[in-house]
Amino acid sequence: MTALILSPNITTPDDFYADLIAAHEGLSDEESDAFNARLILILANHIGDQDVLNEALNTAR
Amino acid sequence: MVQDRYALAFKLYPYQQSPDQTAETPARHPVVVVGGGPIGLAMALDLGRQGVPVVVLDDHEGIGMGSRAICFAKRTLEIAERYGCSGPMLEKGVIWNVGKVFQDDRQVFEFNLLPEEGHANPAFINLQQPYFEKFIFEQIQAEQAKGAPVEVRGKNRLDSIETHTDCTVLTVTTPDGPYTLEADWVIGCDGASSPLREMMGLEFDGRVFQDSFLIADIRMKSDEFPTERWFWFEPHFKSGASTLLHRQPDDVWRVDFQIGWDADRAEEMKEENIRKRLDAMFGDDVEYDMVWSSIYTFQCRRLEKFRHNRVIFAGDAAHQVSPFGARGANSGMQDVDNLGWKLGMVIKGQAPATLLDSYDDERIYGADENILNSTRSTDFITPKSEISHTFRNAVLKLAERHAFARPLVNSGRLSVPCVYDTSPLNGPDELPGGPAQSRVGSPCKDAPVKDGFLLQSLGDEFVLLSINAEMSDLPEVDGIPLRHVTISTDDDPSGALSERYLGTAASAVYLIRPDQHVAARWPSFDPTKVSAALLKICGKD
Ligand SMILES: Cc1cc2nc3c(=O)[nH]c(=O)nc-3n(C[C@H](O)[C@H](O)[C@H](O)COP(=O)(O)OP(=O)(O)OC[C@H]3O[C@@H](n4cnc5c(N)ncnc54)[C@H](O)[C@@H]3O)c2cc1C
Numbered sequence: 001m002t003a004l005i006l007s008p009n010i011t012t013p014d015d016f017y018a019d020l021i022a023a024h025e026g027l028s029d030e031e032s033d034a035f036n037a038r039l040i041l042i043l044a045n046h047i048g049d050q051d052v053l054n055e056a057l058n059t060a061r
Numbered sequence: 062m063v064q065d066r067y068a069l070a071f072k073l074y075p076y077q078q079s080p081d082q083t084a085e086t087p088a089r090h091p092v093v094v095v096g097g098g099p100i101g102l103a104m105a106l107d108l109g110r111q112g113v114p115v116v117v118l119d120d121h122e123g124i125g126m127g128s129r130a131i132c133f134a135k136r137t138l139e140i141a142e143r144y145g146c147s148g149p150m151l152e153k154g155v156i157w158n159v160g161k162v163f164q165d166d167r168q169v170f171e172f173n174l175l176p177e178e179g180h181a182n183p184a185f186i187n188l189q190q191p192y193f194e195k196f197i198f199e200q201i202q203a204e205q206a207k208g209a210p211v212e213v214r215g216k217n218r219l220d221s222i223e224t225h226t227d228c229t230v231l232t233v234t235t236p237d238g239p240y241t242l243e244a245d246w247v248i249g250c251d252g253a254s255s256p257l258r259e260m261m262g263l264e265f266d267g268r269v270f271q272d273s274f275l276i277a278d279i280r281m282k283s284d285e286f287p288t289e290r291w292f293w294f295e296p297h298f299k300s301g302a303s304t305l306l307h308r309q310p311d312d313v314w315r316v317d318f319q320i321g322w323d324a325d326r327a328e329e330m331k332e333e334n335i336r337k338r339l340d341a342m343f344g345d346d347v348e349y350d351m352v353w354s355s356i357y358t359f360q361c362r363r364l365e366k367f368r369h370n371r372v373i374f375a376g377d378a379a380h381q382v383s384p385f386g387a388r389g390a391n392s393g394m395q396d397v398d399n400l401g402w403k404l405g406m407v408i409k410g411q412a413p414a415t416l417l418d419s420y421d422d423e424r425i426y427g428a429d430e431n432i433l434n435s436t437r438s439t440d441f442i443t444p445k446s447e448i449s450h451t452f453r454n455a456v457l458k459l460a461e462r463h464a465f466a467r468p469l470v471n472s473g474r475l476s477v478p479c480v481y482d483t484s485p486l487n488g489p490d491e492l493p494g495g496p497a498q499s500r501v502g503s504p505c506k507d508a509p510v511k512d513g514f515l516l517q518s519l520g521d522e523f524v525l526l527s528i529n530a531e532m533s534d535l536p537e538v539d540g541i542p543l544r545h546v547t548i549s550t551d552d553d554p555s556g557a558l559s560e561r562y563l564g565t566a567a568s569a570v571y572l573i574r575p576d577q578h579v580a581a582r583w584p585s586f587d588p589t590k591v592s593a594a595l596l597k598i599c600g601k602d
């Protein structure tokens with residue numbers, strides 16, 4: 001079973017973070033919330049594994 | 062009149078009348094450097110050591126009070142070592158490796174710069190900028206004593222410039238009135254608000270950050286705060302939206318409070334108000350003296366081109382970054398390192414003037430990297446939207462417990478030299494198995510060899526470095542001297558040289574530029590290939 005990865009796994013973290021913030025540029029608070037919701041669902045689908053998703057839910061709490 | 066715009070920490074070059082001021086026809090100089098800040102002084106030192114006559118004009122008689130820069134990076138120390146003045150910097154400076162990041166009243170995490178073993182210089186030192194400048198100036202004096210043709214003229218303010226294709230005419234104001242002089246080359250090192258840039262009508266565009274910061278340098282005897290970089294996001298003591306604490310020599314500590322764009326500068330600069338912030342941070346029973354304070358705002362921007370025919374900009378006059386990451390003076394030193402040998406060769410007739418265009422290519426590439434990094438740090442430290450603030454705090458919260466979030470925390474990405482990956486001067490990178498860290502374009506990494514260090518043996522000429530490779534004589538190419546340095550892995554007891562320069566290769570030949578960047582590399586020596594690569598670097602192909 002794959003476990004949730006909690007060690008650094010993003011190749012270029014600064015690039016990712018800058019892109020993430022840039023993606024929200026010009027959005028209203030409501031639009032940003034909706035964007036985040038979509039993003040979470042997309043990433044969750046990519047992960048797929050229910051155990052890993054549950055682990056992620058617990059980690060974020 | 063030449064009015065002082067700031068008080069001096071060290072009066073080093075008092076005004077003296079020069080014969081140029083009473084000359085019948087304007088004197089002509091090969092190089093005039095405008096501005097005697099760290100970058101202008103280093104520029105003069107570099108050229109003077111090559112025997113190129115330089116005149117530095119500064120509108121003051123020495124170094125300004127107050128330390129703007131405090132963190133100087135390894136690469137800067139390596140350049141200073143080449144110039145002969147890293148000794149006093151290392152002796153005076155404070156070496157640090159550990160940083161701690163806090164949010165509110167909790168430690169988020171701790172990092173260690175973990176400097177790689179086997180380098181002559183530490184990853185960083187903290188040193189007040191006036192000392193840094195003074196040590197460069199003292200080295201200029203030492204070189205002058207040996208005959209280096211450098212002259213630093215205090216209270217000489219550049220007031221206007223006329224540019225022609227083959228020379229420039231400068232009008233300079235002194236306490237004895239104005240005079241005119243001519244220069245083949247002018248190097249603009251007159252700082253972020255460069256009057257020279259203004260005079261030439263050049264745009265200096267970029268981003269303004271809507272925040273201000275209050276610096277308080279204080280002297281205190283304290284064992285409570287170790288030699289570490291401490292950075293608070295949203296500190297519980299509420300003295301700033303973020304706060305930095307960092308040690309300097311002489312028991313002085315840099316405290317830097319983020320106080321917001323709308324702060325009332327006059328109010329905030331009152332000592333009683335600065336003390337309120339400090340007391341909230343340290344508690345009432347910590348004693349300290351105020352050494353210097355200042356409020357700054359910042360911008361990230363650069364000139365579109367650094368070379369404008371015979372006028373070339375370097376340091377803050379060419380590019381400006383936010384202080385997070387210590388990329389200001391450190392990158393200016395790399396400008397000097399890059400421009401020095403190129404201008405020297407052009408003046409001595411060893412290379413065509415077009416070689417100077419590669420200064421633009423390489424240092425604009427470097428400036429963009431620095432601007433990108435310091436912009437990102439600033440965006441993290443001062444989030445500019447609600448959602449960006451939410452993400453920032455989520456990262457900090459997660460970083461307390463989870464390693465994955467720590468690389469996302471950005472309180473400044475500390476200055477490292479850039480690799481000139483796309484430089485037009487780059488020669489062949491033909492060393493199968495050669496490590497990426499010493500690829501063509503990269504600054505040479507230090508390594509212990511024999512009884513010393515590699516970089517010390519490279520010096521500041523063109524070098525052909527052979528590791529385990531047979532070499533035959535090639536003392537010069539088209540009049541350009543080429544020094545050979547031959548090392549065998551028997552002289553590499555730590556294995557660092559092999560790791561950094563051979564990788565899986567058994568032998569290597571590196572062609573190295575005077576600024577100690579790799580220009581080309583091969584597994585073995587081939588005089589035809591070496592000659593071609595050297596001519597390419599000198600813009601002669
Ligand atoms: C708060 C703060 C913290 C910083 N921390 C760091 C750090 O930790 N590490 C780092 O590397 N950098 C740091 N920097 C940046 C660093 O201070 C600058 O990059 C550096 O001073 C630039 O040097 P310079 O020689 O290009 O310009 P300057 O130091 O500005 O020097 C310009 C010189 O030109 C002279 N001049 C101006 N106009 C004229 C004229 N018309 N005629 C003659 N002379 C003239 C001026 O008097 C001055 O002497 C920091 C900056 C700030 C504001």
